[in-house]
Amino acid sequence: xxxxxxxxxxxxxxxxxxxxxxxxxxxxxxxxxxxxxxxxxxxxxxxxxxxxxxxxxxxxxxxxxxxxxxxxxxxxxxxxxxxxxxxxxxxxxxxxxxxxxxxxxxxxxxxxxxxxxxxxxxxxxxxxxxxxxxxxxxxxxxxxxxxxxxxxxxxxxxxxxxxxxxxxxxxxxxxxxxxxxxxxxxxxxxxxxxxxxxxxxxxxxxxxxxxxxxxxxxxxxxxxxxxxxxxxxxxxxxxxxxxxxxxxxxxxxxxxxxxxxxxxxxxxxxxxxxxxxxxxxxxxxxxxxxxxxxxxxxxxxxxxxxxxxxxxxxxxxxxxxxxxxxx
Amino acid sequence: xxxxxxxxxxxxxxxxxxxxxxxxxxxxxxxxxxxxxxxxxxxxxxxxxxxxxxxxxxxxxxxxxxxxxxxxxxxxxxxxxxxxxxxxxxxxxxxxxxxxxxxxxxxxxxxxxxxxxxxxxxxxxxxxxxxxxxxxxxxxxxxxxxxxxxxxxxxxxxxxxxxxxxxxxxxxxxxxxxxxxxxxxxxxxxxxxxxxxxxxxxxxxxxxxxxxxxxxxxxxxxxxxxxxxxxxxxxxxxxxxxxxxxxxxxxxxxxxxxxxxxxxxxxxxxxxxxxxxxxxxxxxxxxxxxxxxxxxxxxxxxxxxxxxxxxxxxxxxxxxxxxxxxxxx
Numbered sequence: 001x002x003x004x005x006x007x008x009x010x011x012x013x014x015x016x017x018x019x020x021x022x023x024x025x026x027x028x029x030x031x032x033x034x035x036x037x038x039x040x041x042x043x044x045x046x047x048x049x050x051x052x053x054x055x056x057x058x059x060x061x062x063x064x065x066x067x068x069x070x071x072x073x074x075x076x077x078x079x080x081x082x083x084x085x086x087x088x089x090x091x092x093x094x095x096x097x098x099x100x101x102x103x104x105x106x107x108x109x110x111x112x113x114x115x116x117x118x119x120x121x122x123x124x125x126x127x128x129x130x131x132x133x134x135x136x137x138x139x140x141x142x143x144x145x146x147x148x149x150x151x152x153x154x155x156x157x158x159x160x161x162x163x164x165x166x167x168x169x170x171x172x173x174x175x176x177x178x179x180x181x182x183x184x185x186x187x188x189x190x191x192x193x194x195x196x197x198x199x200x201x202x203x204x205x206x207x208x209x210x211x212x213x214x215x216x217x218x219x220x221x222x223x224x225x226x227x228x229x230x231x232x233x234x235x236x237x238x239x240x241x242x243x244x245x246x247x248x249x250x251x252x253x254x255x256x257x258x259x260x261x262x263x264x265x266x267x268x269x270x271x272x273x274x275x276x277x278x279x280x281x282x283x284x285x286x287x288x289x290x291x292x293x294x295x296x297x298x299x300x301x302x303x304x305x306x307x308x309x310x311x312x313x314x315x316x317x318x319x320x321x322x323x324x325x326x327x
Numbered sequence: 328x329x330x331x332x333x334x335x336x337x338x339x340x341x342x343x344x345x346x347x348x349x350x351x352x353x354x355x356x357x358x359x360x361x362x363x364x365x366x367x368x369x370x371x372x373x374x375x376x377x378x379x380x381x382x383x384x385x386x387x388x389x390x391x392x393x394x395x396x397x398x399x400x401x402x403x404x405x406x407x408x409x410x411x412x413x414x415x416x417x418x419x420x421x422x423x424x425x426x427x428x429x430x431x432x433x434x435x436x437x438x439x440x441x442x443x444x445x446x447x448x449x450x451x452x453x454x455x456x457x458x459x460x461x462x463x464x465x466x467x468x469x470x471x472x473x474x475x476x477x478x479x480x481x482x483x484x485x486x487x488x489x490x491x492x493x494x495x496x497x498x499x500x501x502x503x504x505x506x507x508x509x510x511x512x513x514x515x516x517x518x519x520x521x522x523x524x525x526x527x528x529x530x531x532x533x534x535x536x537x538x539x540x541x542x543x544x545x546x547x548x549x550x551x552x553x554x555x556x557x558x559x560x561x562x563x564x565x566x567x568x569x570x571x572x573x574x575x576x577x578x579x580x581x582x583x584x585x586x587x588x589x590x591x592x593x594x595x596x597x598x599x600x601x602x603x604x605x606x607x608x609x610x611x612x613x614x615x616x617x618x619x620x621x622x623x624x625x626x627x628x629x630x631x632x633x634x635x636x637x638x639x640x641x642x643x644x645x646x647x648x649x650x651x652x653x654x655x656x
Contacts, residue, residue: 125388224429230384231424232444232495233417236409243432321434322479 001318004326005311012307016300020072023299024065027292034081034290055081068296077297082289087297091279095301098278100171101271102263104194105202106256113206114245114252117213122240124218132210139207148200148273156196165275167193197274201267205259212255216248223247250321257313261306331503331535332358332381335396339376341389346607350376350390352559355633356537358503363529363536365550365567367582369603370541373559378505378539382420383412400502418448421496421534423525425508427488431480437491438464438476444498463494467524486517493524500532507539522548543586547571555579558604558614561633565640575636575647577619613645621646 035051036043052058056067071078077087113136120132156162171194174187220226221244229243268280275281279298286294318324334356341348351373358364366374379385383404385392397405400419404412416422424430432440438460445456457476464472467490480488489509496504509525510518526549529536538550546553546567553570555563555578563576574580581599601618604610612629616622625645633643 224424224426225432227379227384228422228424228430228492228495229432231382231416231422232447233413233415234443234447235413238443238447243435246434247432323433323481 001315001326005315008311008314012304015307016303017069019303020069020296020300021065023296024068025061027290027295028061028064032290034292037290038081068293072297072300077300078293080286080291080294082286082291087293090282090294091297091301094277094279094282096170096172097167097276098264098267098271098280100194101197101201101267101276101278102260104171104198105205105263105267106260108198108202109205109209109259110256113209114213114249116206116210117217117252118240118245120210120214121217121221129214133214136207136210139203140211142204144200144204145269145273147203148197148270151196151200152273161192162196163193165273167277197270197276200273201263201270205256205263208255208259209252212252213248216251217244220244220248246320250317253313253316253320257309257316261309264302264305264309328359328362330357330359330398331362331400332356332537333396333398334381334394336394337377337380337397338393339373339380339385340391342391343389343607348606349559349609350606351380354556354559354561356381356554358535358537360502360535361530361533363526363538363549363551365538365540365546365553366556367540367543367546367553368556369582371603371606372556374539374556375507377556378422378507378537381503381505381537382416382422383407384416384422417444417501418499419502421499421501421504423489423492423496423504423506423509426512427485427492428480428512430492431488433480436477436479437483437488438478441476441491441495441498444495448499459498460494463498464491467491467494467497467528468520469494485513486521489513489517489521490524493521493528497528497532497534501534503535503537504529505537505539508541509538510545511540511542518545525549543583555582558609559606560614560643561641562615562643563641564633565642569637569640573649575640575642575649576615576644577621577648578615580648581618613643621648 033048035048035055035057039047039051049058056064059067068078075088077091079086080090083090116132116136120129123129152164156164169186169190171187171190174184174190177183177186217240221240226239226243229239234243264279267276267278268284270276271278271281272284279301283295283298283302285291286298314326318326334354337351337354337356338349339351341350354373354377356364356366356377366377368374376385376390380392380394381397381399383392383397394405397403399415404415407415431437438457441460441463442453442456445451445459446453449456449459451459460476461472464475469475469487469490475483475487475491480491483491489512492509496506506525510521513521522545525536528534536549538545540546550567553563553565553567554561555570555576557578563570563574563579565575570579571583574583578599581597584597585599587596599618600620604614604617610617611627613619613622613626613631616626619626623646629645631643631645633641634647635641636647
């Protein structure tokens with residue numbers, strides 16, 4: 001297992017190099033000059049040339065890439081052109097918010113999706129089955145930004161307790177206060193802010209999990225070992241949960257992992273709708289301002305996180321299914 | 328002898344898009360204490376459905392099951408609720424299935440799967456259950472039982488897995504054990520081991536055995552009474568020695584001669600001509616008549632009743648065979 005993890009980590013190196021080259025090229029070949037945008041219309045050609053030299057944009061692209069890459073390996077992702085703040089600082093400031101949003105969404109999606117899937121599968125063909133599958137079909141079909149807007153105008157506007165946008169303290173911070181000072185107010189306040197964006201982001205994932213759990217569980221419930229478990233006289237609940245669900249969860253874990261990974265980078269739209277201060281919004285703003293270092297650093301960060309999440313998913317397979325061994 | 332199982336007029340049908348499948352038609356079955364009853368027939372003749380119906384394990388829907396009498400150990404369990412059935416299953420009625428690999432949960436250790444029996448039916452703690460499990464595994468001849476209990480099914484060989492199933496089935500000393508093709512997936516040497524183990528366990532525990540198989544050598548080895556099934560109906564019932572000595576139904580004769588033999592000079596393969604009728608399109612009259620070399624006009628028209636012969640045998644044939652050849656009893 002240990003050797004497997006090491007091998008996977010080594011395999012990540014060429015992948016990340018490839019991604020960084022691709023992002024570098026995309027950013028630099030797309031139209032729009034960051035210095036022109038920074039200095040405005042009236043800037044003289046001299047000023048522009050001087051600043052270009054400061055940022056190294058006057059060098060040939062390969063030189064620029066290697067200069068950036070050698071710094072990145074050391075952990076230095078450069079300085080934002082617009083904000084003149086290190087990219088590292090900017091990303092890490094916002095990584096917490098993105099992670100928090102993604103984790104809360106996944107928790108919402110799992111804690112509702114799996115029970116709905118079980119509920120539907122054990123009542124196959126009944127009205128309840130059809131109802132829950134229709135609901136999840138709607139959930140899958142709804143775009144997250146639209147759901148976000150609907151939640152804002154029909155829930156947040158009506159319920160005073162729920163804020164429209166933004167973020168206060170982190171949930172983690174709230175939990176810390178709860179544990180150390182026995183005060184729930186910080187946590188409740190944090191949850192207040194994260195609830196709607198996490199719902200908007202999590203509903204489609206919940207629906208996917210529900211449908212997948214249902215079909216996977218239905219397949220498993222037809223297996224011979226389920227008949228064995230029934231023949232042993234085990235209670236229905238034990239047969240479904242203990243013998244069925246654990247076998248049915250493997251495809252669900254895959255989807256949760258992939259979705260979680262893409263949420264870390266792809267919650268851009270939801271973050272924008274709810275003005276959530278996450279990495280996605282940082283990168284989107286940076287793109288429109290041609291703030292190259294932020295875009296490059298942000299995408300590299302997301303790629304690293306995504307591949308790590310995938311590795312975690314693969315490792316968790318072995319925990320769920322003893323037939324999978326890595327070496 | 329006390330009767331363990333009394334089944335009267337069992338009918339199981341499966342409505343499908345291609346028509347109604349009458350899997351089991353009016354089957355009667357009697358099993359007594361310590362008796363080993365074999366249910367024999369080709370694939371698809373309804374023997375597995377019959378055996379699972381006894382434990383009421385056939386899901387309905389899709390299946391529709393009707394039975395006049397289903398008496399187990401003197402109790403009428405025909406109308407037992409699912410909860411009541413759960414109390415009986417495993418504890419008083421056990422079951423072993425054909426393919427031990429697919430019959431065991433792949434993500435649970437073998438030991439845990441046996442532990443469940445003791446925890447569920449005897450209310451033991453996890454630790455106590457494990458002690459019983461190790462003893463049970465030792466009893467079925469599994470080497471290093473304590474270590475093996477922590478193995479997953481895929482880490483054991485086919486014979487070992489079948490032993491695990493045996494240990495599981497006998498865990499609560501059931502009154503009736505249903506073994507559905509218990510040795511089919513095993514190679515011949517392991518078959519013999521598992522079979523004698525099954526026989527010994529059955530005798531030791533005083534369990535009645537319902538053995539479902541298509542393998543006549545298995546039947547001759549351990550059965551007391553044999554029911555032969557064809558296309559959802561019992562066609563012949565007899566004590567094992569008498570059945571092998573004088574098979575009355577042409578289908579039984581066909582089954583027996585289909586066992587390959589090595590005669591003096593050549594290898595003999597005899598087969599029953601034709602195939603089993605499609606379950607949605609069973610022939611008129613006797614279901615076996617299209618494949619029967621003795622069929623007459625009567626056989627095409629009318630389904631023969633199950634007639635009692637020689638007080639302890641039954642046969643469903645208009646013209647049962649005997650040692651003298653074709654007779655018209």
